Amino acid sequence: DAEITQSPRHKITETGRQVTLACHQTWNHNNMFWYRQDLGHGLRLIHYSYGVQDTNKGEVSDGYSVSRSNTEDLPLTLESAASSQTSVYFCASSEGTSGGPSNYEQYFGPGTRLTVT
């Protein structure tokens, strides 16, 4: 079955280290998104991509980067991890070739819990 996976599921790292969170989907979706989930803030968009070689900044992009070299993957990199980046990170994907956003449900991964000490 097609799906969206994230790895690792849990990660503890130290302040200042570079960390990469993986996201892989097998639906051949054009659109991929990264969110962080924090109490009191809900889900906030970090970066998103509407196709290969396309990347865009979201609401809270500072300190994060993404690259889209193929359809299936959108890795999220924390350049120099900070304690403020301790959070749960969700990846999502959706179709998006035509019809408008109302037709395209976002499918979410299981999440990665990142702790920066």
Next chain:
Amino acid sequence: AQRVTQPEKLLSVFKGAPVELKCNYSYSGSPELFWYVQYSRQRLQLLLRHISRESIKGFTADLNKGETSFHLKKPFAQEEDSAMYYCALSSPNDYKLSFGAGTTVTVRA
């Protein structure tokens, strides 16, 4: 700027009682609106979208453009409705979502 507000962080109701989750938005124009739900130990998933005007698991949501609201309602809550609920908004020509802070619903027996 677009913004979604869910004023209630926590909502506790008894089984069989009505439940209403509030969602207000700010947006210049006509947005697309959604409700997503996250059950315990499950992934976040779409519950319903305003454009389809459907009822899912007994939930309905009406878009009120005058009050800029999209409240989620269910006449008789069930224990399996206990979950985190997020209201979300997108521009008509865009695919990214803006989420509210979420409401945790607990349905007590």
